[in-house]
Structures are given as structure tokens and as C-alpha cells.
Amino acid sequence: MGFTPMIQQYLKVKADYQDCFLFFRLGDFYEMFFEDAKKAALELEITLTSRDGGGEERIPMCGVPYHSAENYIKALIEKGYKVAICEQVEDPKVAKGVVKREVVQLITPGTVMEGNMLDDKENNYLAAVTQTTEHQFAFAYTDMSTGETFVMDIKRGWDAVLSELYNRPIKEIVVEQSLSENYVSELTDKMQLTVSYAKEIKLPDDMQLLVENVEDRNLKQTCLTLYNYLFHTQKRAIEHLKKAQVIELEEYMTLDMYSKRNLEITASLMRKEKFGSLLWVIDRTVTAMGARKLKKWLERPLLTQSLIEKRLDLVTGFYDQFFEREEIREALQSIYDMERLSGRVSFGNVNARDLIQLKRSLAKIPTIKEQLKQFDNEAVKGLAEGIDGLPPLFDLLDQAIAEDPPISIMDGKILKDGYNKSLDEYRHASTNGKHWIAELEQKEKAETNIKSLKIGFNRVFGYYIEVTRPNLPLIPEGRYQRKQTLTNAERFITEELKEKETLILEAEEKSVDLEYQLFLEIREKVKDFIPSLQRLADIISEIDVLQSFATVSEENNYVKPMFTTDDRVYLEESRHPVVEKVMKDEFVPNTIDLSEDKHLLLITGPNMSGKSTFMRQLALTVIMAQIGCFVPAKKAEIAIVDQIFTRIGAADDLVSGQSTFMVEMLEANHAIQHATKDSLILLDEIGRGTSTYDGMALAQAIIEYIHDHIKAKTLFSTHYHELTSLEDHLPAMKNIHVRAEEIEGKVVFLHQIHDGAADESYGIHVAQLAGLPDPLINRANVILSQLESMTKEKPQTDKKKEEQALAMEQMAFFAQEQPTKKQESRENQAIFNTIKQWNLLDMTPMDAMNELYQLQKKVEGKKE
Numbered sequence: 001m002g003f004t005p006m007i008q009q010y011l012k013v014k015a016d017y018q019d020c021f022l023f024f025r026l027g028d029f030y031e032m033f034f035e036d037a038k039k040a041a042l043e044l045e046i047t048l049t050s051r052d053g054g055g056e057e058r059i060p061m062c063g064v065p066y067h068s069a070e071n072y073i074k075a076l077i078e079k080g081y082k083v084a085i086c087e088q089v090e091d092p093k094v095a096k097g098v099v100k101r102e103v104v105q106l107i108t109p110g111t112v113m114e115g116n117m118l119d120d121k122e123n124n125y126l127a128a129v130t131q132t133t134e135h136q137f138a139f140a141y142t143d144m145s146t147g148e149t150f151v152m153d154i155k156r157g158w159d160a161v162l163s164e165l166y167n168r169p170i171k172e173i174v175v176e177q178s179l180s181e182n183y184v185s186e187l188t189d190k191m192q193l194t195v196s197y198a199k200e201i202k203l204p205d206d207m208q209l210l211v212e213n214v215e216d217r218n219l220k221q222t223c224l225t226l227y228n229y230l231f232h233t234q235k236r237a238i239e240h241l242k243k244a245q246v247i248e249l250e251e252y253m254t255l256d257m258y259s260k261r262n263l264e265i266t267a268s269l270m271r272k273e274k275f276g277s278l279l280w281v282i283d284r285t286v287t288a289m290g291a292r293k294l295k296k297w298l299e300r301p302l303l304t305q306s307l308i309e310k311r312l313d314l315v316t317g318f319y320d321q322f323f324e325r326e327e328i329r330e331a332l333q334s335i336y337d338m339e340r341l342s343g344r345v346s347f348g349n350v351n352a353r354d355l356i357q358l359k360r361s362l363a364k365i366p367t368i369k370e371q372l373k374q375f376d377n378e379a380v381k382g383l384a385e386g387i388d389g390l391p392p393l394f395d396l397l398d399q400a401i402a403e404d405p406p407i408s409i410m411d412g413k414i415l416k417d418g419y420n421k422s423l424d425e426y427r428h429a430s431t432n433g434k435h436w437i438a439e440l441e442q443k444e445k446a447e448t449n450i451k452s453l454k455i456g457f458n459r460v461f462g463y464y465i466e467v468t469r470p471n472l473p474l475i476p477e478g479r480y481q482r483k484q485t486l487t488n489a490e491r492f493i494t495e496e497l498k499e500k501e502t503l504i505l506e507a508e509e510k511s512v513d514l515e516y517q518l519f520l521e522i523r524e525k526v527k528d529f530i531p532s533l534q535r536l537a538d539i540i541s542e543i544d545v546l547q548s549f550a551t552v553s554e555e556n557n558y559v560k561p562m563f564t565t566d567d568r569v570y571l572e573e574s575r576h577p578v579v580e581k582v583m584k585d586e587f588v589p590n591t592i593d594l595s596e597d598k599h600l601l602l603i604t605g606p607n608m609s610g611k612s613t614f615m616r617q618l619a620l621t622v623i624m625a626q627i628g629c630f631v632p633a634k635k636a637e638i639a640i641v642d643q644i645f646t647r648i649g650a651a652d653d654l655v656s657g658q659s660t661f662m663v664e665m666l667e668a669n670h671a672i673q674h675a676t677k678d679s680l681i682l683l684d685e686i687g688r689g690t691s692t693y694d695g696m697a698l699a700q701a702i703i704e705y706i707h708d709h710i711k712a713k714t715l716f717s718t719h720y721h722e723l724t725s726l727e728d729h730l731p732a733m734k735n736i737h738v739r740a741e742e743i744e745g746k747v748v749f750l751h752q753i754h755d756g757a758a759d760e761s762y763g764i765h766v767a768q769l770a771g772l773p774d775p776l777i778n779r780a781n782v783i784l785s786q787l788e789s790m791t792k793e794k795p796q797t798d799k800k801k802e803e804q805a806l807a808m809e810q811m812a813f814f815a816q817e818q819p820t821k822k823q824e825s826r827e828n829q830a831i832f833n834t835i836k837q838w839n840l841l842d843m844t845p846m847d848a849m850n851e852l853y854q855l856q857k858k859v860e861g862k863k864e
Contacts (some may be wrong), residue, residue, distance in 0.1 A: 004054035005098045007033070013086055013103060020084040020106065021076060029063040030085075037062040038650050042584040043079060044072055044816045072840050073107055074117045080194045082108040109194045110172030111144055113347050118145055120337065121291035126225040128174040128198070129161055130218065132201055137161050138222040140244070141170055144230060146292075146339040146347070147240040149210065151219045152247040155488050156674070159256070165191050166257035167266055168299065173228045187468070198225045204237045212245050215640030219246065240346035240530050250662035252299040253626055254643040254674075258667050261647040263619050264683075265298060265577065281577045282629060284551040286329055288337040288545025289537050301626035301754060303640055310379070311628025312560060317377025319552035319630070324374050325547055332369060332544055334364045336807060338537040342530045345523060352414040353517065354403035355526070358533075359397035365389035365536070368543070382718040386539050393529045394811075400522050409519050412512040418520055426511035433504035437463065440497070450474050455497075461502045464491040465528060549629040556581070558630035561621075567663070567677075568595040569622070569713060572635035576617035577624065580632065588751040589634070594619050594713045600706060603717040603753075604724060605738030606762035608769075611717045612648055614738070615682045618715060619644050620681060647686065661689025668702060672710070679712040685719065696720045707732055724757035 003011065006026075012035055014022050021040055023030035026311065031052070032040050037060040043050035046062050064072045073083050085107065090100040097266035107114075117709050118124055127141040132153075139161060140151035155159045163185075165173070173187055174192040187193045207227050214220045223244045232239060261269065268276035274283075279298060285291045302308045304406025318325045334359040344350040365387060372384035405414040417424060441455040450471045457463050461484055467475060468489045480492030552558070556577070574591035580587035603611050621631045622641050647667040664686065671681050686702055687695025699720055706714050707730045737758035739750045742765070759817070764780050 002054050004052075007053040007059065009098050009101060012746060013084075017084040017103060017106070020082040022084045022086055022103075023064075023069065023073070024064075024068065024081060024086045025088055025101065027851075029557040030066055030069050031061060031063040033059050035060075040076075043081075044075055046072075062223060070114055070116060074114070075108060077109050077112060077117060080109055082193075082194070082196075089244040104235055106235075108172055108196065108233060110174075110196075111230065112171075113145055113343075113349060115340075118340070120288040122169045122295075123148075123292050125170040126174065126226065126229070127165070127170045128171050128222050128229070129179070130176055130222045130225065130374050131179060132218045137219040138216075139164055140222045140226050141168075142220070142226055142230070142241070143477065144234075144241075144347075146239065147238075147341045147343055148241045149223065149226070149242060149243050150247050151214060151223050152249055153219060157185075159670070162186065162191065163257040163260070165193070166312065167260045172196060172409065173748050176224060176225070177618075179651055196229065198229055198329055201228055201232055203227055203231055206237060206239070206242070207231060208243055209243075214244050214246055216246075231444070234347075238346060239527060240534070240833055241392040242534065247300075251270060251303055251621070253303060253641060253711075255299075255301075255623075256645065256670065258670065259619070259646045262648045263616055263623075263644070264297060265623065267619075276578060278578060278580070278623070281556075281581050282548065282552050284548040284555075286332045286548075287335050287541065287542045287544045289335075289339050289541035290332070290548065291637065292339075293541040294545045294548060297627045298623070301623050302628070303626070303642060305640060308563065308626055308640075310627055312551075312630075313377070313379045313760060314383070314546045315628060315630065316551045317375050317380035318547045319553055320377065321375055322554070324371060325550055327371050328368065328499075328543070328547055329551070330363050331368050332547070333363045335540055338533055338540070342537070344533070344534045348523070348531055350523060351407055351409050352401050353407060355397055355401050355522070356403065356405065358526075359401065362390055362394040362397070368540075371628050372543075383543060384540065388536060390529055390536065393526065393533075395765050396522065396525060399495065402519075405619070410516060412508075412515050415515050419816055420514070423511060423514050423518065426507045426514065429507035430504055430511060433500050433507065436500055437504075440500075448474055448476070459662075462492070462505070463497055464493060465497070489828070491533060493584050509780070512710075538651065546628075553630035556630050556632060558624075561631050561632060561636040561638050563625075564639050566596070567599075567639045569593075569618070569639055569641075569680075570595075570635070570637040571618070571621055571631075571633045573633055574617055574636075575619060575632040576613050577620055577632045579617075590614060590751075590753040595740055596711075596732075596734055599711060600703065600714045600716065600730070600733040602703070602723060602726070602733055602735050602757075602784050603715060603737065604719070604721060604735070604758035604761075606740050606749065606758070607766050609721075609738040609740055609749045611738055612684055613751075614753060615646075615648060615684060615715045615717060617680060619646065619680060638679070639713075641680045642676060643674065644682070645675055645679065646684075647671070648682060648684040655727055664689055665698075672702070672705065675710050675712045676704075677711040679710075681706060681710075681712050683712040683714070684717045686716070687718075689721070696722060697722060700726065703733070719761055719763075721757065721761070727757075 010022070010024050013024070016034075021036050024032065029054075033051075037048060040046070041062045043763060044062075044064070046064065048060060048062050049059035051061045076083055083106070084103045084504075085105045086101050087104045089098045089102045089104070092099050105765065108126075110124070112118055112124055122364050123143045124145055125141040125143050127139065129140075130138045132138055135157045136159075137154045137158070138151070139154050140149065142149040152164075153520055154164065170193065173861040174196050175184060175187070176198055184195055187195050198860055203224065206223070210227065211223045212222045214223060225243075255265070257264075260266070266277050266279045268272060270276075274280045275539065279295060282298075283291060283294055285294055295356070302311075302745065318328075338358065341350065341354055341358050341361075344354055366389050369384045369387050372387075373381055375381055376556065385775040400415055400419050402414055402416050417427065441453070444455075445451060445453050446466065450467055452468055452471060454466050455463060456466055460638060464483050465480060466486075466489050472490060475492075480494060482490060483493045542753055569592065575587055575589045576594050592614075603614065605611055615634070621633065621636065622638060622644065624631045625636065645667075647664060653697075668683065668686055671683070675681055683702070687697075687699040689695070690698075700723055703716055703723065703726060706716075707711060711732070727735050729732050734755070735757045736755055739752040739754050740758075740762055741748050741750065744763070764777060764784060768777050838864045
């Protein structure tokens with residue numbers, strides 16, 4: 001098919017960007033054609049049109065205005081797409097044939113730089129992963145908007161890679177073609193990431209220097225893969241990128257994806273939002289940089305006691321002096337996002353308003369330094385010594401940039417008078433010329449006696465004198481030269497006006513051009529300060545997080561934790577930080593005591609009584625302590641925890657087709673395989689997804705294995721009351737229960753933890769509270785009484801016969817409820833025959849109930 005030269009050019013460019021929407025610049029629009037146009041019209045809800053492309057059929061086409069393209073690009077990026085920006089790269093005035101066009105930038109979910117596409121309080125990471133051995137991976141991630149890059153060696157297999165990805169703001173991941181298709185499928189389907197493939201290209205020397213501190217060859221190569229992708233997509237060196245920082249995972253607490261999810265650290269379990277999470281409670285930062293740093297600290301609690309105590313000392317300093325802390329908070333509120341401003345300077349998309357934000361931020365730094373010196377705490381005072389307010393940069397911006405500049409850097413009026421002599425001369429000529437034109441208008445009105453006469457300007461015809469038709473006879477003959485005829489008026493020019501027009505327009509054009517060039521020079525000068533700006537941003541964000549910890553600790557009555565070396569965790573009157581925030585003054589505190597001698601607590605008690613809350617609050621308190629925050633308790637002594645494992649809550653993994661019980665067993669196995677004696681394990685209702693005795697056997701075996709082999713600090717919640725007898729022969733296990741009382745036939749939850757085992761489960765009471773029908777509740781009470789009487793009459797060793805008797809009783813009850821009419825006798829006989837065929841000796845109670853359920857469905861079907 002013979003396409004026009006322009007469409008041929010489009011197809012040639014598109015061939016190299018098959019997985020992207022190609023925004024092809026034509027005049028004032030970015031156009032899309034063929035399948036891109038059809039898909040974009042649907043995704044962006046814009047009109048699909050067509051155009052003649054030189055062939056027999058018209059070509060599908062849609063477009064967006066270039067000046068508002070950012071919003072459309074954002075919409076596509078948020079859906080996980082990539083957008084290639086194709087611009088004219090030669091002057092149309094000198095082009096021979098079709099104007100040359102090239103892709104100047106590839107925007108992807110992980111390479112966004114534009115301000116309105118980024119969440120101020122979230123990083124926007126691009127990651128890369130390479131497999132180095134069967135169970136080992138190199139993993140790196142970078143935020144192009146802030147310039148930071150991290151790389152690590154993951155030795156615990158693919159699940160550990162997924163844990164790094166989970167709950168971290170990674171939007172896109174670069175992989176090699178050799179990575180397993182199963183792994184890639186999990187990245188796209190389970191983790192909902194955009195997956196891109198790496199291409200080997202030659203990197204500039206300055207980008208290769210970014211990995212000079214990375215010694216491990218695999219880690220270095222993974223970083224270079226990341227930088228290759230950045231350089232390939234952005235078509236430029238990115239000068240604000242910091243050197244890659246190696247994260248030694250052994251220096252931080254391990255939180256797998258199950259624990260991050262179950263403990264609701266950064267997002268709630270149900271709504272997947274910040275509200276209801278630990279982050280929601282402790283985030284009192286006032287800068288975007290501080291909010292991002294807080295989340296980083298929360299995702300990686302420390303293991304080194306000296307580093308934790310250094311943070312706690314700083315928090316104590318801010319905590320102790322309320323008024324000084326409030327002054328710091330107020331000053332920080334004037335600090336803009338210097339991290340991302342530095343990135344925009346480097347990237348070349350910073351405007352004059354951005355630089356004004358930077359100047360105003362720098363203006364507050366001397367105040368913050370002086371405020372820090374007012375604290376009594378020496379560590380807080382020491383923070384002031386590390387702050388460089390960059391006076392030369394402030395002076396440059398203060399002297400150069402106008403206080404209220406326009407957004408565009410192409411329209412002038414962005415620099416102050418007095419900054420550049422030539423610019424001042426052009427502005428003077430333009431200003432004087434316009435003043436002369438204003439005087440000319442008044443002079444012409446007076447001399448012609450035409451009060452409506454005006455002098456105007458447009459870009460096509462320049463300056464003109466406009467006179468309405470009724471006043472044309474008043475113009476002296478030969479005074480003006482006709483320039484343009486309108487419906488209701490005529491426009492004229494004079495030789496003198498032509499001369500002034502030339503002077504004014506030349507001055508304005510030269511002024512705008514010079515101002516643009518001067519702004520680019522200023523931007524280059526600012527680039528020299530980027531490393532210093534990044535160091536300043538880092539310390540300001542740290543101050544913000546520390547004051548946030550102090551503020552939330554005072555507001556919520558938290559206490560400074562003390563770290564022990566005797567493997568004990570003791571929390572007096574411990575509280576759940578999130579639940580107490582929601583419940584306000586109604587939360588019931590409880591004391592938690594775990595030691596080497598009693599490291600396993602078996603928790604019994606009814607549902608809804610607070611067992612899961614009790615377990616979670618221990619984990620959240622440990623995390624808060626190890627990030628350097630005060631904790632919700634009256635007293636806190638904590639042995640440093642290296643890992644937290646949780647199995648709390650029931651949920652099927654529908655994506656991978658795994659049942660609740662399988663998920664439960666996988667999470668329990670993960671804890672058992674990786675926990676050490678310094679770990680914290682939280683297991684809630686293990687074994688409930690299978691038959692009673694299967695579940696009880698598994699629960700007991702897990703308890704014994706943790707007790708005898710792992711010796712980790714463990715909270716184990718269960719409804720299997722039989723397990724409480726384990727306390728007699730497991731010396732490091734202790735029974736505790738959540739207290740509840742029955743008052744006038746109704747259960748009252750007291751939410752208090754007491755020593756010993758619970759005397760009953762109150763399950764039927766909970767069902768009653770849930771609103772189940774009264775006949776059902778009454779029948780459940782009858783069955784419960786029968787079960788309890790059978791237990792009292794028969795020895796514990798006769799459990800098998802007890803189960804069989806119960807099953808027979810249920811079957812008899814079911815049978816007598818069936819219809820007895822003659823026309824149904826055959827159906828009844830078939831039911832009885834089915835029952836007779838059951839081998840009760842080989843059936844568990846759960847099996848019997850399942851058979852009854854299936855039989856009941858058949859009967860109900862026949863009734864209908």
C-alpha cells in the first residue's frame with residue numbers, strides 16, 4: 001500500500017516502539033494512527049476520526065493538543081501503558097520534504113518525572129531483577145524523580161523478591177529475556193507491574209561511575225541494566241542520579257509480604273489505603289521528603305541497637321521541648337520538595353516557578369539552623385552543624401528570578417530587572433515604545449476629534465490605527481495609509497508607527513530570546529549545586545521524621561522503649577496504636593511478657609474478644625521501637641527482633657487458586673523454615689481449615705516444633721482447648737486467655753488478658769450476637785449439651801465411638817425430619833439406603849456433616 005511520506009515516516013518510527021503509544025507531533029497536536037488511535041480513543045475517551053493516508057482506505061486517527069498532553073499521558077501511564085514522544089527535530093522553514101521527527105523521550109510507569117503524575121508522599125520506583133543462581137537474585141530499584149538507587153542480594157528465593165516488591169511503590173520492573181515465564185507472569189498478574197525487557201546499549205561514562213562503589217559483579221550488572229533502561233528511554237544522561245547504595249538485608253528486620261499485609265503497616269487489609277494503617281497513625285511529617293523517608297524507615301526497621309538508640313535520643317530531644325518543636329514544624333511547612341526539584345533541574349524540565357520554590361525553601365534554612373541550636377539535647381543541636389543553606393545558590397536565584405514568573409519559560413517576564421544589562425535595554429526600548437504608542441493614540445484622538453479611535457496590535461498585522469465606519473469622513477485626507485478593511489471599521493498605518501513597530505517588536509523578540517538563553521544558563525549553574533541540595537534534602541527529611549515521631553509520641557502518650565540483652569519482651573499496659581486511635585478512650589490495654597523461659601504464649605478465648613488485636617499490637621510495637629519511635633505502652637523493654645512472621649486472618653488466594661487452608665500452611669511453613677530464636681512468630685487459629693483432629697494434630701505439632709527447635713518468641717491463638725494441656729510438658733509454654741463473662745445469657749467481652757486457659761469458647765453466644773435465627777441457636781445449644789454430656793459419661797480414650805454416636809444422632813434427627821407421604825416413600829427409601837451404605841467407622845464428624853449436607857441439598861431439590 002502506498003502511504004504518504006508523512007505516514008511512511010510515522011510507520012518507520014513506530015516500528016521501534018511497538019509496545020508504546022506513539023505521540024506523533026503534527027503542528028499543535030500529538031496525533032496517533034492505526035491501532036494506536038483505536039485503543040487511545042477508548043482509553044482516553046476522545047473522538048476517533050480518520051484521514052487520507054495515501055492508500056485506498058482512510059486511516060484511523062485521533063489526537064490531543066500538545067499544550068494539554070500531560071493529562072492524557074498521565075491517564076495512560078496510570079493504566080500501565082508507555083508513551084513515546086515524537087517531536088520535530090528540524091526547523092520546518094529549512095526542511096526539504098517531510099520535517100524530520102524523532103522520539104525524544106519514552107515515558108513509562110517507572111520513569112515519570114512530570115509533577116502532576118507523581119504522588120508527593122510516595123516514591124516512584126523502577127526496578128530490575130536478575131537471577132544469579134537457582135535460588136538467588138540481584139534486585140535494584142531507582143526513583144528517577146529523586147535520584148536515589150538501591151541494590152541488594154536476595155538469597156531466599158523468588159518469594160523474597162516478591163516480598164521486596166510487595167507494599168513498595170514500584171511501578172515497573174526491567175527483566176532479562178531469560179527470566180522464567182512463570183516469574184514474569186507473577187510480576188504482571190499477582191504484583192500488577194509493568195514488565196519491560198532490557199536492551200544492551202552504551203552508557204555514558206558518568207552513568208557507569210554510579211556503580212563504582214558496588215563490588216559484587218551481579219549487583220553491579222543489575223544496576224547497569226537499570227541505568228541502561230533509563231538512558232534508552234530518556235535519551236539523555238541523568239545528572240542527578242546518586243551512586244547506587246548497597247542494602248545489606250542482614251542489617252534490617254525481615255518483614256515478608258504476609259507480615260506486611262497482615263499487620264497493615266502501610267495500607268489497610270480491606271481497603272488497601274493508608275487510613276487504618278500504622279503509617280496513618282505515626283505520619284505527622286510536614287514535608288513531602290519527610291513523608292517518603294518515614295515510609296522507607298517503616299519498611300526497613302533497624303537491627304543495630306546503637307543506630308536505633310541514636311534515633312531515639314534525637315526523638316527524645318524533640319519530645320522534651322514542645323514549643324521549640326512546634327517552631328521547627330512551622331518552619332518545615334515552608335520547605336518544598338527539594339529532592340524532586342533537583343531532579344527537575346537535572347532533567348531539564350524545571351521552570352522559573354520551580355526555582356522560586358527552591359529559593360523560598362533555602363530562605364528558611366538559616367531559621368531552622370538557629371531553631372535547632374535552641375534545643376538542650378546535644379544530638380539535636382548537632383543536626384544544625386550538618387546543614388548547609390547554600391547562600392551562593394540563594395543569592396543567584398534571588399537576584400535573577402522574578403517573584404511571580406509565568407509557568408512557561410518561552411514567554412519572557414521570568415527574570416528581574418537589573419539582572420542583565422542587555423535585557424534591560426531591550427525591555428526599556430519595548431516599554432518606551434509602548435508608552436510612545438499610548439501617547440500617539442491620545443494625540444490622534446485630539447487632532448481628528450474621533451473619540452473612538454484606538455491603536456491596537458495583533459500578531460498578523462502588527463500595530464494599527466482603527467476607525468469605525470461612521471467616523472471615516474473625519475480623517476484628514478492623506479493622514480493615514482489603509483492597512484485592513486473590516487465590516488464595521490477600517491485599519492490604518494503611518495510611517496512613524498511602522499518605525500516604532502519595528503523597534504518594539506525587535507526589542508520584544510530579542511528580549512524573550514535573550515531571557516530564555518539566560519534562564520538556561522541559570523539552570524546550568526543550579527545543576528552544580530545538585531549534590532549539595534540532595535544532602536540538604538536528606539537531612540531536612542530526617543529532621544521531619546524525627547519531629548513526627550516526637551509529635552505523635554506526645555499526642556498519644558507513647559513511652560521511650562528500652563532495649564534488653566536478656567531475650568525478653570516486656571510491654572506493660574501495651575496498646576494497639578491503630579485500634580486505640582479509632583476507638584479513642586475505649587481501648588483496654590494489656591501486659592505482654594515473653595522471655596527465654598516463657599517464649600511461647602498459647603492464647604484461648606472467644607472470637608471477637610481481641611486475641612488478634614493482642615497479637616498484632618506486639619508486632620507493631622516492636623516495629624515502632626526498631627524504627628526509632630516511642631511505643632504505645634506504660635513501660636517497654638524489648639529484645640531486638642530479627643524477623644516477624646504472621647499467620648493472621650483467613651483469605652483464599654484466588655489468583656493462584658489456593659484455598660484458605662493451603663495459604664495457612666504455606667505461611668506457617670515459611671515461618672518455620674526461616675525463623676530463628678530472635679524472631680517473632682504470630683500464628684492465629686492454625687488448623688481450622690481441615691477436620692477437627694487433623695487440625696488439632698497439626699497445631700500441636702507446630703507448637704512443639706517451635707518450642708523445641710526454633711525457640712522463637714511466639715503467640716499462638718487457638719480454639720482447640722485440648723492444646724492447653726501442653727503447658728504440663730512444654731516448660732517454655734504458658735497459657736493465657738482473653739477474659740469474657742456470661743451475664744443473663746449473653747456474653748460480655750472484657751478484652752483483658754489473664755493467665756491460664758479459657759473455660760469455654762462462647763461460640764454460640766458469638767453466633768447469637770451475629771444475629772443467627774433463634775431456632776438455629778436453640779438447636780445448637782441442644783447439640784452442645786448432648787456433646788458435653790457424652791464427654792462427661794465416656795472416657796477421653798473413647799473419642800472414636802463418641803464421634804460415631806454423634807454422627808448417628810445427627811443422621812437420625814435428619815431422617816425423622818423427612819416427608820412420610822406415600823408418593824415420597826421411594827425417595828425416602830433411597831435416602832435411607834444411602835445412609836446405610838456409609839462406613840461410619842472410617843468417617844470423621846466433619847465427613848459425616850459433609851455427607852449430610854449433600855443429602856440435604858438433594859432433598860431440598862426434590863421439594864422444589
